[in-house]
Amino acid sequence: IRLILAVSVLELDTGSFNGRVVVTQNVTELRDLQDRVREQERLAALGRLTAGLAHEINTPLTGIASYAQMLGDMTPPDDPRSSLMDKLVNQSFRVSRMVANLRELFRGGGGERGPLDLGEAVFRAAHEAIRSIEAEDTLTIETPNDPIMVWGSPGAIDLAIANLVRNAVEASPQGGPITIRVTEDHENAVATIDDTGPGVPLGIRDKVFQAFVTTKTERGGTGLGLAITRDMITQIGGKVWLEDLPQGGTRATIRLQPCRQPPASS
Known part of the structure; x- marks a missing residue:
């Protein structure tokens, strides 16, 4: 619970001290709303950055995946490096999907449903x-x-x-x-x-x-x-x-x- 506490002196007669008035206000909902607004502003800024970077990331990533596939096709199945090529291709596509998912998130989508x-x-x-x-x-x-x-x-x-x-x-x-x-x-x-x-x-x-x-x-x-x-x-x-x-x-x-x-x- 978040509270604001205000205290003031109570004077019933001029120059006399008759006590204090204490006022409390529950501002939990207001502070929570402010926190959510700040969080959304940070996410919006990150979304703009993500949108700008998505193309820059995907372009070289597509090249990496393509070259890895070519090397995999040139590598005999019994070569121990063959499994490494498969992992490289799979991880490249995984990063590509993550970028696409993040882009959908900040668009407010989440992908096709x-x-x-x-x-x-x-x-x-x-x-x-x-x-x-x-x-x-x-x-x-x-x-x-x-x-x-x-x-x-x-x-x-x-x-x-x-x-x-x-x-x-x-x-x-x-x-x-x-x-x-x-x-x-x-x-x-x-x-x-x-x-x-x-x-x-x-x-x-x-x-x-x-x-x-x-x-x-x-x-x-x-x-x-x-x-x-x-x-x-x-x-x-x-x-x-x-x-x-x-x-x-x-x-x-x-x-x-x-x-x-x-x-x-x-």
């Missing part, structure tokens, strides 16, 4: 993220046998899951297990990511989804991953939050509406 299987989308995005940081042995994914359909954007879910998985790996001790579950109840489709780290520091728990808030400054953290995740999930009608686990660690939860039928266009 439609019905998709949440379990399949989470499985693909999590494995791609975990391979990029070479931590495959730490990951366990539990998905149902039957599809859980949601109405959303593959790009938004890919980027959100990738951010949450990387956060979980970085928060956990080296080799610490990361567990992802996709479930459905009567009202919601849910994906959870559990890590084995120390939990979210109490001092930033209420601000962790704000842009530029990070606990990883010494490791080059930008404080944008969770802000982008929140905005991506919000844009497709979902919610995301963090909570401490009783046994230690943190759980990130994404909740989406199941796809019974496409939402009515506004």
Whole structure:
């Protein structure tokens, strides 16, 4: 709660002191609104920068991917360098998709939307993220046998899951297990990511989804991953939050509406 406290002297007779008047005003909502406005201004500035850089990044990136593919085609399959070429191509396309997703985010879009299987989308995005940081042995994914359909954007879910998985790996001790579950109840489709780290520091728990808030400054953290995740999930009608686990660690939860039928266009 944020309060403004004003104190003034009460004088009923001239020159006499009869007490003090104390007035308090709850300005929590006002301050929260000001914080959100400042955050949106920072994101808008970053969006303009992203739009300007997207073309400059994609042009050389396309060349890198093309040359890597050519080298891969020239490399015999039994050559140990062949797998390295495949990784180079895959990572080049991954960066290209990330730039495109960021561009969509700052446009207020989030990518083309439609019905998709949440379990399949989470499985693909999590494995791609975990391979990029070479931590495959730490990951366990539990998905149902039957599809859980949601109405959303593959790009938004890919980027959100990738951010949450990387956060979980970085928060956990080296080799610490990361567990992802996709479930459905009567009202919601849910994906959870559990890590084995120390939990979210109490001092930033209420601000962790704000842009530029990070606990990883010494490791080059930008404080944008969770802000982008929140905005991506919000844009497709979902919610995301963090909570401490009783046994230690943190759980990130994404909740989406199941796809019974496409939402009515506004």
